[in-house]
Each structure stands twice: as structure tokens, then as C-alpha cells.
Amino acid sequence: MALSLDFTNMFLPGVVTDAEWSESAGRLRGAHDAVMERHARGELGFIDLPEDQALLEQTTRYAERARGRWTDVVVLGIGGSALGPIALRTALRPFGWNGLSDEARAGNPRLHVLDNVDPDTITATLATLPLDRTLFLVISKSGGTAETMAQYLLVRGALDARFGARAVEHLVFVTDPAKGSLRPIATRESIAALDIPANVGGRFSVLSPVGLLPAALIGIDVTALLAGAADMRRRCVDGDLATNPAGTFAVLQWLAHARHGRGIHVLMPYADPLRDFAAWFVQLWAESLGKILPDGTSVGPTPVPALGATDQHSQVQLFMEGPADKTVTFVAVAGREARGPIPALHADVPDLAYLGGHTLGELLEIERRATAGALAARGRPNMTLTLDTVDPWHVGALIQFLELATAYAGELYGVNAFDQPGVELGKRFTYGMMGRPGFEAARDEFAALPQSDASRRI
Numbered sequence: 001m002a003l004s005l006d007f008t009n010m011f012l013p014g015v016v017t018d019a020e021w022s023e024s025a026g027r028l029r030g031a032h033d034a035v036m037e038r039h040a041r042g043e044l045g046f047i048d049l050p051e052d053q054a055l056l057e058q059t060t061r062y063a064e065r066a067r068g069r070w071t072d073v074v075v076l077g078i079g080g081s082a083l084g085p086i087a088l089r090t091a092l093r094p095f096g097w098n099g100l101s102d103e104a105r106a107g108n109p110r111l112h113v114l115d116n117v118d119p120d121t122i123t124a125t126l127a128t129l130p131l132d133r134t135l136f137l138v139i140s141k142s143g144g145t146a147e148t149m150a151q152y153l154l155v156r157g158a159l160d161a162r163f164g165a166r167a168v169e170h171l172v173f174v175t176d177p178a179k180g181s182l183r184p185i186a187t188r189e190s191i192a193a194l195d196i197p198a199n200v201g202g203r204f205s206v207l208s209p210v211g212l213l214p215a216a217l218i219g220i221d222v223t224a225l226l227a228g229a230a231d232m233r234r235r236c237v238d239g240d241l242a243t244n245p246a247g248t249f250a251v252l253q254w255l256a257h258a259r260h261g262r263g264i265h266v267l268m269p270y271a272d273p274l275r276d277f278a279a280w281f282v283q284l285w286a287e288s289l290g291k292i293l294p295d296g297t298s299v300g301p302t303p304v305p306a307l308g309a310t311d312q313h314s315q316v317q318l319f320m321e322g323p324a325d326k327t328v329t330f331v332a333v334a335g336r337e338a339r340g341p342i343p344a345l346h347a348d349v350p351d352l353a354y355l356g357g358h359t360l361g362e363l364l365e366i367e368r369r370a371t372a373g374a375l376a377a378r379g380r381p382n383m384t385l386t387l388d389t390v391d392p393w394h395v396g397a398l399i400q401f402l403e404l405a406t407a408y409a410g411e412l413y414g415v416n417a418f419d420q421p422g423v424e425l426g427k428r429f430t431y432g433m434m435g436r437p438g439f440e441a442a443r444d445e446f447a448a449l450p451q452s453d454a455s456r457r458i
């Protein structure tokens with residue numbers, strides 16, 4: 001099977017029981033029906049993205065026209081508008097844009113994703129780019145996020161100064177079809193603009209032009225990406241616990257948390273190309289599920305990113321012997337056993353000699369199995385998602401798997417997985433302090449908070 005989930009190690013003494021598992025069948029059916037009802041009402045557009053031919057064509061047509069013109073593509077965005085493009089770049093153009101030789105890039109541009117407003121990073125990036133050969137993708141669902149707008153203003157200033165009226169040729173916006181500040185600017189100035197459907201939220205948008213456009217521009221097969229996602233969508237077409245992999249994952253995570261206090265959910269790929277998927281998953285799981293219930297109770301799991309084997313020498317000590325409050329989901333990649341043969345040298349040095357004749361691929365997979373076994377031996381629940389290979393099809397399937405699982409988990413936790421009210425207060429304080437009109441009350445509310453106390457500084 002192209003993407004499989006082994007959840008044997010969730011059924012350990014003191015963790016998920018067979019009785020809980022059987023009882024969960026109805027629970028998943030309820031969650032699935034609730035998700036599908038919202039979808040039928042026109043919400044949760046992420047479910048339609050794998051089969052949205054119009055958006056795929058919009059994207060590929062733009063990428064075709066751009067072919068050969070740019071050496072560098074820069075995404076301006078943050079959160080869901082940056083983490084998806086980064087995860088795709090790392091997975092499918094491995095070793096980073098700057099690690100690929102010109103030949104390996106086969107004429108495709110390099111992809112940079114700003115993802116922050118650190119002045120040093122942005123200034124340094126802009127200073128090194130060949131502006132005349134650089135395309136900037138301004139990606140924002142809301143079309144108004146402060147960080148992205150600030151990045152845009154900086155870039156726009158540089159482009160205007162250099163190219164005058166032709167600056168707009170270096171820009172493409174990816175945003176809501178109607179709302180936000182970017183759309184009217186695009187219309188007024190004839191800047192190319194691609195759509196994020198109104199019913200697709202930022203962290204669920206990687207399979208819209210948010211992820212597809214940067215991916216297509218650097219030569220990733222976005223048709224295969226969507227085909228893999230569509231296949232996963234079909235596998236999750238009903239709410240049957242025996243056949244729905246995303247539902248199974250969501251139910252197990254929820255049971256481990258709600259029934260057994262395992263609310264820290266580690267995602268640990270054993271494959272460098274998938275390392276940034278863990279960061280993408282963190283936003284998806286955290287921003288979707290960390291919420292306040294109507295009765296005032298705060299709920300939600302805490303996602304933690306990790307990387308195998310690297311984190312075996314860092315976080316795994318905590319996973320093994322720290323508080324019994326975690327689940328670990330490994331992501332394995334099959335079929336790499338022959339890769340990276342280790343030379344048989346130093347036959348007289350036992351600490352080295354046993355490695356000779358094995359391969360790096362074998363070592364990595366054995367280390368993953370050893371860690372999973374060791375955790376299980378200590379009663380620490382874990383699962384393994386296995387991809388046959390890391391290619392666009394499998395990455396698309398992985399994305400749709402985790403997005404559907406998040407939607408189901410929202411129902412199981414009893415929260416709306418598709419809003420993020422908790423980030424608003426900090427934004428209002430920022431606007432107030434930055435002098436944005438209409439946010440004077442927020443500025444005053446912030447000023448009235450207890451201020452930093454000199455006696456508590458060192």
C-alpha cells in the first residue's frame with residue numbers, strides 16, 4: 001500500500017484498550033458525518049482541492065508562462081502561507097535550494113520562503129537576489145496579515161525603485177478571490193493573481209495555489225501531488241474505522257489524550273526530505289485543535305516536531321523516561337535499504353567494523369524500528385506511517401491524510417478546527433502599538449496591562 005499506518009504499538013498496557021477501540025467506531029462515524037455535513041454546506045473546501053482542475057490549470061498555465069524567465073522565486077508569507085511551500089520544497093527538491101547544483105535544478109529557479117519579518121534575514125536575502133531575474137509571490141489568504149504586508153511593502157519599494165512601472169511584472173499575488181487588501185491592488189495595477197478559494201483556510205491551503213504555484217515554478221509535478229491527495233480522499237470516503245486511515249489516526253490520538261493523558265503528539269519523520277512536514281503539521285494540529293470549549297474548558301493536544309535519527313540523541317531520552325504524556329508518530333520511507341553502502345574498513349576496530357557491509361538506509365530504518373520497540377517496551381505508545389517513497393504522489397497523500405485527520409480530531413475534541421480566535425488578541429495589540437487606525441482601544445488595553453517590573457529583571 002502506498003501509505004500505510006501501523007498502530008500496533010498504541011495498544012499497550014495502560015494505553016488504548018480493545019474495548020475503547022470498539023467503542024470508537026460510532027465516534028468516528030459521527031465525526032465523519034459531521035465533517036461531511038459541513039463540506040456539503042460549502043465549508044471545508046480543502047476536501048475539494050485534490051480534484052479542482054480549474055485551480056490546477058490556473059497554476060500550471062502561470063508556471064508555464066514563467067518558465068525560463070526567473071532564476072529565483074521568493075514567497076512572501078507566514079504560517080499556512082509559508083509552511084506548506086517550505087515543506088514541499090524540502091520534500092521534493094531535497095537538500096534545499098542552495099544545496100542543488102545548477103544541473104540538478106535543471107533550469108528551475110531557486111525557491112526562497114521568507115516566513116518572518118526578521119530584518120536581518122530579509123535585508124540579507126534581498127541584497128543577494130538578482131532582482132531582474134526574481135519573481136515575488138505574495139501569499140496571504142486574508143490579504144492583510146501584518147508580517148506579509150510588511151514584507152510586500154519592502155519588496156515593492158525595492159522593485160519600484162529599480163523597475164518603475166515594470167515592477168508589477170515581478171509580482172504575483174495568491175489570495176482570497178474577493179476579500180482582503182491584495183485583491184484590489186492586483187485589479188488596479190494588473191498584477192497577476194491566483195485564487196485561494198474562500199472556503200479554504202490558510203493552514204489547509206497547501207494543495208491550492210499557495211503550495212502548488214511555488215512547487216510548479218520549481219519544477220515539482222503538481223498534478224501527481226493532487227493525484228496522491230485524491231487517492232487518500234477516496235480511502236477516507238466513509239467513516240468506517242476499519243478502512244479510514246485518517247480517521248484511525250485521529251481516533252487513536254484522541255483516545256490516547258482524552259482517556260490516557262497522552263496529549264503531546266510527536267511527529268518524527270525518519271527522512272530528511274520530510275523534516276519540514278513536522279513543522280507544517282505543528283501549525284495544522286495546534287492552531288486547529290487548541291481551543292476553548294463552550295463550557296470554558298481549554299482543550300487540545302500539543303504537537304512536537306522531531307527528526308530521526310537526529311533526535312534519538314536529543315529528545316528521545318524525554319520520550320522514553322519523561323512524563324508518560326506523549327504519543328510518537330514515526331514517518332518511515334520504504335525501500336531505501338540499499339542506499340548509502342557503508343565501506344567495510346577498520347576490521348580491527350569493533351565499534352566501526354560491525355557497520356561495514358550495511359547501508360545508511362538500513363541503519364536509519366533499523367534505528368527507527370529499534371526506537372519504536374524501545375518506546376513500546378517502556379509502555380510509550382507510538383505509530384508508524386510508511387510511505388513507499390518520497391515523491392509528489394506520496395507527499396500529496398500524506399498532506400490529505402493529515403488534513404482529514406485534523407478535521408476528524410476537531411470533531412472528537414468538540415472544537416471548530418477551522419478558526420483561530422486565540423491569535424486575535426496579540427494581533428490587535430500589535431496593530432494598536434503600530435498605530436493602525438481603529439485599534440486605539442487595543443493600544444490602551446495593552447498599556448493598561450501590568451508592565452515589566454524593574455525588580456524582576458536581572
Ligand SMILES: O=P(O)(O)OC[C@H]1O[C@](O)(CO)[C@@H](O)[C@@H]1O
Pocket residue numbers: 078079080081139140141142143144145148202203287420423
Ligand atoms: O494567509 P494569511 O491570511 O496571511 O494568514 C497567515 C497565517 O495567519 C493565521 O491566520 C494566524 O496565525 C494563520 O491561520 C495563517 O496561516
